[in-house]
Amino acid sequence: MARIVLPEAKIFKEIIGAVGKLADEVALNITREGISIKALDIDQSSYIEIVLPSDMFLEYTVENEEVVGISTSNIKKVLKHLRKGENLTIETSGEYVGFTVGTVTKRRYRFRNIDVAVPEIPEFNLDFKVTAQLTSSGVKKAIEDVESVGSVIEVDASSDTLVFRAVGSSRAEVRFTQGSPALISLEVREPSKSTYDVVKLATVLGVAEMSDMVTLGFSSKMPLKMEFHIGSGRITYLTAPIEVG
The missing domain is CATH 3.70.10.10 (Proliferating Cell Nuclear Antigen)
Structure with missing residues (x-):
């Protein structure tokens, strides 16, 4: 069981927008320290990793570490019509995961927790010049x-x-x-x-x-x-080079 409140839903909207271009389904790894997401596109040429520490959230209650599988297309629909300043609540309960958007007027959604494998990515040891x-x-x-x-x-x-x-x-x-x-x-x-x-x-x-x-x-x-920082959170993106004839 977990209840997590992100003060700015737009952050999660943009994260899911980026992840959804690589994978149709992703796993949220939820621990007491924070949430992490890893996704690899189908041709394995691009990889994204998101780390959102617990201090980024208004509320962060996590009883046990768990992996929650979601459809990125479903979440994009949920977050499509955000209003400025709306927060996002994520709640897990066994077979389901709930998303609540809004502060005063709240919109609630519930989806089945699907089985999604977390990509096994080897450690990158890239010596960038x-x-x-x-x-x-x-x-x-x-x-x-x-x-x-x-x-x-x-x-x-x-x-x-x-x-x-x-x-x-x-x-x-x-x-x-x-x-x-x-x-x-x-x-x-x-x-x-x-x-x-x-x-x-x-x-x-x-x-x-x-x-x-x-x-x-x-x-x-x-x-x-490319590495971005949003508050104490970090987003890392890697893409492979291509050959031009």
């Missing part, structure tokens, strides 16, 4: 600009510049240089360039709206990692 911290709004705009003209994004880093550009017949390029307001820090141990599916990167754009900053890591022909 490039690490950058940028404003989330700057990254979001750059990805949207590239996505508007192409399906492949090239991320290119030199000693003092980080570039997002479209690959293909159409052109779009967003350049962040040292001193740019959106580029907080840039560490380049080795100039690197790699290409990714821009739709995969766009998976977490909703999450970007909930965070002020994103930490980005990549190397040539290696996965790209």
Whole structure:
């Protein structure tokens, strides 16, 4: 049995929106320390991990550790028409999990607790040659600009510049240089360039709206990692590089 109240339902809406682009069903691992979610997309090219510590919640009552399986499409429908400031209550009771949205006027939903396997993900030991911290709004705009003209994004880093550009017949390029307001820090141990599916990167754009900053890591022909912080919570997203002929 658990009763958990998140003060801002929009946070969970954006998390489920991102997770739902990778998996139709996910498991919420609920412990006394907090909630964690892991999802891997069907071709195993992208992975997301969410950690929401108990101190993020208005109320956090958990009797025993449990795993709750939910349909992401069901939860997206529940959270579709949120009003500003509405909170979200999650309650578990054996075969069912309940979601209550709202503060004064409350909307209640109940779904069967489905059996969902938690992805077994090996420990990642990625030595990124490039690490950058940028404003989330700057990254979001750059990805949207590239996505508007192409399906492949090239991320290119030199000693003092980080570039997002479209690959293909159409052109779009967003350049962040040292001193740019959106580029907080840039560490380049080795100039690197790699290409990714821009739709995969766009998976977490909703999450970007909930965070002020994103930490980005990549190397040539290696996965790209994006990490967001929402309060004491953390969202980590990894996507594999693609080959462009």
